[in-house]
Each structure stands twice: as C-alpha cells, then as structure tokens.
Amino acid sequence: MTVSPTFTGGSAVPRPDPKVTADQLLSRYLHDQAAEFLRSLRTCSDGDEEAARALRRSSRRISGTLHTFRALLDAGWADQLRSELAWLSGTLGCEHAYAGRLERLLEALGRLAESTPALPGPRAEALRPTPAVGAARAGALLDRQLTLARTRAHSAALQALGSSRFHAVADAVALLASEVPFGPAAAGYAGSALPPAAETAGRKLAEAVAALPLHRAAHPYNAEALSDALDAPWHQVRLLLRLHRYAQEVLGAADDGRPALDLKLFGAGQALDHHREAAEAAAAAAAAARTPRIATATAYALGVLHADQRHEVEAARYAFQQSWQRTAVTAP
Amino acid sequence: MTVSPTFTGGSAVPRPDPKVTADQLLSRYLHDQAAEFLRSLRTCSDGDEEAARALRRSSRRISGTLHTFRALLDAGWADQLRSELAWLSGTLGCEHAYAGRLERLLEALGRLAESTPALPGPRAEALRPTPAVGAARAGALLDRQLTLARTRAHSAALQALGSSRFHAVADAVALLASEVPFGPAAAGYAGSALPPAAETAGRKLAEAVAALPLHRAAHPYNAEALSDALDAPWHQVRLLLRLHRYAQEVLGAADDGRPALDLKLFGAGQALDHHREAAEAAAAAAAAARTPRIATATAYALGVLHADQRHEVEAARYAFQQSWQRTAVTAP
Numbered sequence: 282m283t284v285s286p287t288f289t290g291g292s293a294v295p296r297p298d299p300k301v302t303a304d305q306l307l308s309r310y311l312h313d314q315a316a317e318f319l320r321s322l323r324t325c326s327d328g329d330e331e332a333a334r335a336l337r338r339s340s341r342r343i344s345g346t347l348h349t350f351r352a353l354l355d356a357g358w359a360d361q362l363r364s365e366l367a368w369l370s371g372t373l374g375c376e377h378a379y380a381g382r383l384e385r386l387l388e389a390l391g392r393l394a395e396s397t398p399a400l401p402g403p404r405a406e407a408l409r410p411t412p413a414v415g416a417a418r419a420g421a422l423l424d425r426q427l428t429l430a431r432t433r434a435h436s437a438a439l440q441a442l443g444s445s446r447f448h449a450v451a452d453a454v455a456l457l458a459s460e461v462p463f464g465p466a467a468a469g470y471a472g473s474a475l476p477p478a479a480e481t482a483g484r485k486l487a488e489a490v491a492a493l494p495l496h497r498a499a500h501p502y503n504a505e506a507l508s509d510a511l512d513a514p515w516h517q518v519r520l521l522l523r524l525h526r527y528a529q530e531v532l533g534a535a536d537d538g539r540p541a542l543d544l545k546l547f548g549a550g551q552a553l554d555h556h557r558e559a560a561e562a563a564a565a566a567a568a569a570a571r572t573p574r575i576a577t578a579t580a581y582a583l584g585v586l587h588a589d590q591r592h593e594v595e596a597a598r599y600a601f602q603q604s605w606q607r608t609a610v611t612a613p
Numbered sequence: 614m615t616v617s618p619t620f621t622g623g624s625a626v627p628r629p630d631p632k633v634t635a636d637q638l639l640s641r642y643l644h645d646q647a648a649e650f651l652r653s654l655r656t657c658s659d660g661d662e663e664a665a666r667a668l669r670r671s672s673r674r675i676s677g678t679l680h681t682f683r684a685l686l687d688a689g690w691a692d693q694l695r696s697e698l699a700w701l702s703g704t705l706g707c708e709h710a711y712a713g714r715l716e717r718l719l720e721a722l723g724r725l726a727e728s729t730p731a732l733p734g735p736r737a738e739a740l741r742p743t744p745a746v747g748a749a750r751a752g753a754l755l756d757r758q759l760t761l762a763r764t765r766a767h768s769a770a771l772q773a774l775g776s777s778r779f780h781a782v783a784d785a786v787a788l789l790a791s792e793v794p795f796g797p798a799a800a801g802y803a804g805s806a807l808p809p810a811a812e813t814a815g816r817k818l819a820e821a822v823a824a825l826p827l828h829r830a831a832h833p834y835n836a837e838a839l840s841d842a843l844d845a846p847w848h849q850v851r852l853l854l855r856l857h858r859y860a861q862e863v864l865g866a867a868d869d870g871r872p873a874l875d876l877k878l879f880g881a882g883q884a885l886d887h888h889r890e891a892a893e894a895a896a897a898a899a900a901a902a903r904t905p906r907i908a909t910a911t912a913y914a915l916g917v918l919h920a921d922q923r924h925e926v927e928a929a930r931y932a933f934q935q936s937w938q939r940t941a942v943t944a945p
Contacts, residue, residue: 393839501833502928507725507921570913577912581902584916589839592924596834 296472297532303353303474304467310531311346314339315457322451325373325442333373340370343457345527349482353474355462365450372441375434378561383427385562389589390420390582415578419586422569422579471532479528486521490605493518498602506595512560515598519553522546549604556597563590628804629864635685635806636799642863643678646671647789654783657705657774665705672702675789677859681814685806687794697782704773707766710893715759717894721921722752722914747910751918754901754911803864811860818853822937825850830934838927844892847930851885854878881936888929895922 297306321336344366347359394416441447466474493514497505505511526546569575570583629638653668676698679691726748773779798806825846829837837843858878901907902915 392836501931502924504724504924508727570909575909577902577907577909580909580912581916581919584913584918585920586916587913588917588920588924592834592836592920599833 297475299470299472301471302467303350303469303471304461304463306471306475307346307350307353307463307467307531308461311343311457311461314342314346315454318343318454319451319458330377333377337370337374340366341523342527342530343454344370345524346531349524349528350475350478350531352478353464353467355464358462362450362453365446365453369441369447369450373438376431376438379427379431379434381558382562382565383423383431385558386423386427386565386586386590387420389562389586389593390416390423393582393585393589415576415580415582418576418579419566419569419582422572422575422583423565426569426572427565475532479532482521482525482528486518486525489514489518489521495602495605498598499606501599503595506591506598509560509564509591509594512556512594515553515556515601516560519550519557522550522553526550545604545607548607549601552597552601552604556594556601559590559593559597563587563594566590629807631802631804633803634799635682635801635803636793636795638803638807639678639682639685639795639799639863640793643675643789643793646674646678647786650675650786651783651790662709665709669702669706672698673855674859674862675786676702677856678863681856681860682807682810682863684810685796685799687796690794694782694785697778697785701773701779701782705770708763708770711759711763711766713890714894714897715755715763717890718755718759718897718918718922719752721894721918721925722748722755725914725917725921747908747914750908750911751898751901751914754904754907754915755897758901758904759897807864811864814853814857814860818850818857821846821850821853827934827937830930831938833931835927838923838930841892841896841923841926844888844926847885847888847933848892851882851889854882854885858882877936877939880939881933884929884933884936888926888933891922891925891929895919895926898922 317339318336321332321339323332325332325336344363347354347363351359394413494505494511497503526543529543529546566583566587570580570587575583649671650668653664653671655664657664657668676695679686679695683691726745826837826843829835858875861875861878898915898919902912902919907915
C-alpha cells in the first residue's frame with residue numbers, strides 16, 4: 282500500500298469514479314442533502330428535536346461542500362447561501378445548545394453533590410459547608426438562567442421559521458435538488474477536478490492540528506486547560522475536521538451512493554464536540570457566579586463546577602490527542 | 614535471574630550476609646538512625662527546617678523497623694517507643710505541613726488567577742466575576758488561617774521540645790545507639806530471621822495495593838477522586854509502602870553499610886505523598902469556604918481551588934498507578 286503524499290488526517294482521499302464529471306457528483310451529493318434538509322424542515326417547526334438536528338446536519342454538509350468546492354461553483358452564490366445557512370443553523374441550534382448545556386451542568390452538579398460524603402453527628406452537620414445545599418442552589422440558579430435563555434432561543438427560532446428570510450433560504454436549498462449554479466471548472470471529470478479541493482481541506486486540518494499543543498495534551502493532568510484563553514485553536518480544528526469529513530463524504534459517495542463513516546475521524550470529532558460543550562458549560566457556570574446577591578455556598582458550588590468543566594475540557598483534549606494519534610499511526 | 618515467589622512490590626527481598634546475626638544487623642541499622650536522630654535534634658530546635666526533616670526521617674525509620682521486626686524485639690518496649698516517636702513526629706511535623714499546604718494552595722491560586730484572561734473594555738470589566746479579586750481574597754484568607762495554624766503548631770513544637778516527655782524519647786533513642794532490648798529470636802542468623810518479617814511487610818503492601826481501584830486510576834480523567842470519601846485506602850498504602858521500603862533498607866544495608874535507594878518504590882511513594890498533600894490542601898480550601906461572612910467571589914475561588922486540588926489527587930493516583938505498573942512489570 283502506498284502512502285498518499287498529502288496528509289489527510291489518516292484517510293487517503295478517495296478517488297471518485299473516473300467516468301463521472303465533477304458537477305454530476307456534486308449535484309448528487311447536494312441533491313441528497315437538500316432532500317434531507319427539506320424533509321426535516323416540514324417537521325422541525327413542530328418542535329421535533331430529531332428533525333431539527335437532521336436539518337442542522339444537512340445544512341452543515343451543504344455549507345461545507347459549498348466552501349470546499351467553491352472554485353467549481355458560482356462563488357458569489359455559494360458565499361451568499363453559506364452565510365444564510367449559518368444564520369439558520371445558528372438560530373435553530375441555540376435552543377438545543379442551551380438545553381444540552383443545562384443537562385450537562387445539572388448532571389455534573391449531581392455527581393459533585395453525590396461525591397460529598399455526609400459527616401456523622403449533628404455538630405459535624407452544623408459545621409459542614411453544606412455543599413449539598415450549595416449544589417442544589419447552584420442547580421436552581423443555572424436552571425432559571427438557562428431555561429430563560431432556551432425559551433428566548435425557542436421564540437427566536439419560531440420567528441425565524443416564519444420569516445421571509447427563512448423562506449428565501451428554503452427556496453435556495455430547494456434549487457440544489459434540481460440545479461446547482463456551477464462554474465466552468467465543474468464540467469471536468471470528478472477524479473481530477475474534486476480531489477485537489479478535498480486535499481486542501483485535509484491539509485488545512487493537518488496544519489491546524491500541528492499547531493495544537495498535542496504533546497502537552499498527551500500527558501494527562503497537565504492543567505493546560507484551566508483557562509479558556511487558548512480554546513479557540515481547538516474550536517477551529519473542530520470546524521476544519523468537519524469540512525474535511527464532509528469533503529471525504531462527497532468523494533466517497535461516488536462508490537455506492539452512501540458516504541462511508543470514517544470512525545477514527547468521527548472519534549476525534551466527538552472529542553472536539555465534548556471540548557466545546559464543556560468549555561461553554563464552564564463559561565455558563567462562571568456567568569452564573571456573576572449573578573448579584575447569590576449565597577456563598579452557591580458561589581462555592583459554581584466555582585467547583587467551573588473547575589470541573591474546565592477539567593472536562595482538558596480531558597477532551599487528551600481524548601482528541603489519543604484519537605488523532607491512532608488516526609495518524611494507522612494511516613494507510 | 615529467578616523471580617522470588619513472594620511479591621514484594623517489585624523488589625526481591627535482599628538476603629543479608631549469612632554470617633551476621635539478626636541482632637547485629639538490626640543494631641547496626643538502628644544505631645545509624647539513632648545517630649542521625651540525635652544529630653538532627655541538636656539543631657532542629659533552632660528552627661532549622663532541614664534538621665527537623667532529618668529528625669522525622671530517622672524517627673519514621675526507627676519506628677518502622679520496630680514495627681516490622683517486632684517479633685525479634687522486646688515487644689512492649691518497641692510498642693511504647695513507637696507510640697512516643699509517633700507523638701514526636703506528629704508534633705514536629707505539623708508546622709512544616711501547614712507551611713507546605715499554604716505554599717501549595719497559594720501556588721495553585723496563582724496559577725488559576727493567571728489563567729483567567731482579562732476581557733477588554735470597561736463594560737466587560739465591570740461585568741467580570743472578578744476572579745482575580747476572588748483569588749486574591751481567597752489567598753489572603755488561607756494565608757491568615759494557615760499561618761495561624763502554623764504559629765500554633767510552632768508553639769506546640771517548642772513546648773514539646775522542652776517537655777520531660779520529649780527528653781524521655783530522646784533518652785530511649787540514645788539507648789538504640791548502644792543497646793537494643795532484643796528478644797531471643799534475634800540471636801539467629803540475619804539471613805533466616807529477618808526475611809520473613811520483611812516479606813510480611815511486602816505482602817501487606819501488595820494486598821493493600823491490590824485492593825485499590827488501580828484499573829480505574831489507569832484511565833486518566835476518570836473523575837474518581839472528586840470526593841475524599843475514598844482517600845483512606847490510598848493513605849494506608851502510603852504508610853505500608855514506607856514500612857516496606859524501610860524493611861528493604863534494613864536488609865539491604867548489610868551489603869555495603871548503605872541502604873540502596875529503590876527508585877521505583879521511591880516514585881510510587883512520592884505520588885502517594887502528593888496524593889496526601891493535595892487531599893489535605895483540598896480539605897483546607899473547603900474549610901476556608903466555611904468561614905462566615907466571606908464574599909461570594911472568595912467562595913467561588915475557593916470552590917475552584919477545592920476542585921483543582923481534588924483533580925491533583927486524581928492525578929496522583931494516576932501517577933502512582935503508572936509507577937506501580939512499571940515496578941511490577943520490571944520485577945527481577
């Protein structure tokens with residue numbers, strides 16, 4: 282087996298069927314994603330969470346494809362649609378994100394409260410820092426704040442779904458199911474026109490990963506993630522990993538119509554999802570601690586919770602490093 | 614090389630010179646430790662920290678030897694001297710422990726405060742949870758509380774050093790330099806009389822380690838050490854590891870007069886020292902959070918600090934597991 286000279290995160294760029302043209306292959310992929318998008322659209326306004334997730338999933342894939350293969354498309358149109366899809370995904374994803382964040386924080390608080398043993402005796406009880414009370418109050422505070430944010434996000438999503446802006450996006454996506462405005466380069470064979478763009482996505486990912494402090498992340502308990510000051514490069518890798526995965530999907534879809542799931546990249550991506558969720562949960566705990574007039578027991582519990590979630594951020598970096606290393610080592 | 618059938622934490626029990634009797638060998642070791650003890654004694658009352666450390670070090674070795682080879686000694690005398698040495702070590706060690714704890718906590722607070730980036734802009738500044746202020750206040754609070762505890766410990770140590778109880782211990786140790794009250798079994802050859810007791814110490818250690826959740830500890834970020842409810846078995850292994858090391862020293866000292874330092878056991882022991890220090894620092898942070906009328910920013914910082922130190926406890930368990938595994942794998 283020969284190793285592809287271009288590093289693509291452990292997965293060689295699949296070579297599409299040489300008889301298919303680039304526009305045919307891209308059309309097929311975008312058509313499938315647009316169909317999924319429109320199918321989800323019909324049910325997600327009823328509050329169907331799975332449909333909303335599917336809508337965001339196809340929206341991300343369409344957007345990623347427009348980005349990676351921009352040179353083969355009408356660039357102005359692609360940029361415009363991407364920005365509208367970002368608005369839509371963002372608006373529809375907020376509610377879900379707040380719900381997930383609250384769930385994560387309450388679960389962590391439960392774990393932390395459970396792990397605080399009760400001291401025996403009434404005197405000891407009176408001397409306790411009442412961590413259980415603090416945890417319960419912190420939970421109630423976070424519940425109020427994140428439920429309010431979630432309700433607002435829900436209203437915003439409903440408003441968005443009824444807006445003319447939304448209908449314009451839906452129309453543009455519907456067009457993908459029938460005709461995509463290609464540029465002249467898309468008339469070439471898929472096997473020669475698509476891989477360079479996919480390789481660029483892989484290279485950008487590899488470069489961004491190379492700039493991460495992976496050597497530190499490989500040593501557990503490095504206390505490297507105490508601060509959120511250095512989260513951004515990891516969030517960026519998360520986005521580049523997605524773009525790379527979607528590009529692989531586009532090319533891989535040529536063989537049997539269904540994109541192959543690259544389990545190694547999937548694991549690395551999941552670690553980065555956890556990284557972002559934990560980072561945002563930690564920020565929410567810190568924000569809650571800024572609420573005026575909270576009790577000291579509440580503030581203490583929020584401090585513990587913040588540190589716990591930053592610890593999870595560190596754990597996610599370790600998990601990513603482990604996943605990525607496996608990816609690199611077993612590259613074909 | 615043959616593997617000793619008795620597991621002794623990775624180090625085979627050294628066989629002493631067959632021509633030496635048990636009482637000769639024990640006398641030699643106890644004599645050296647007693648000399649060190651008495652030498653340190655002369656300077657430690659002047660506040661010489663290194664001397665106090667040396668005093669505790671020899672005191673632990675004498676006590677451990679009396680415990681492990683109790684069957685070869687006048688048991689009543691050995692038990693009595695051990696309990697007096699424990700009192701002395703405890704009294705003299707307190708001041709140092711408080712100083713170390715404060716240093717550890719202030720260092721952690723510094724690290725935590727440093728890692729909190731300042732947001733730009735005056736409005737953002739006003740909205741901050743002022744973590745730097747909270748950390749500074751928490752540091753000042755811990756400084757007050759632990760310095761007070763340290764000062765009290767210092768007075769108690771000075772008082773102890775002037776007491777008749779202390780002079781009685783010093784006299785008893787001085788006696789070790791000349792004559793040790795042996796039992797009849799100590800007249801036998803060292804090669805047959807000492808190893809069984811040393812092997813018992815090794816077996817007790819191995820059994821206690823086997824009961825630890827090492828499999829969990831081997832997976833970093835297991836969140837197993839959130840609570841202090843399960844610290845005790847680890848603290849117990851720390852003591853058993855010391856007894857084992859000292860027993861090895863007694864036997865190993867026969868060859869060239871100087872005990873060999875077993876680096877692997879030393880690493881495992883250090884991890885357990887860190888384990889205990891972090892656990893006690895976490896408890897001190899939690900205790901400080903119980904101070905009435907502290908600001909919420911202070912409580913928040915103490916919560917972060919508590920979680921940080923429990924995180925260090927988890928890290929120490931991981932480090933111990935790694936050390937121990939190496940010890941077991943490379944056993945001769």
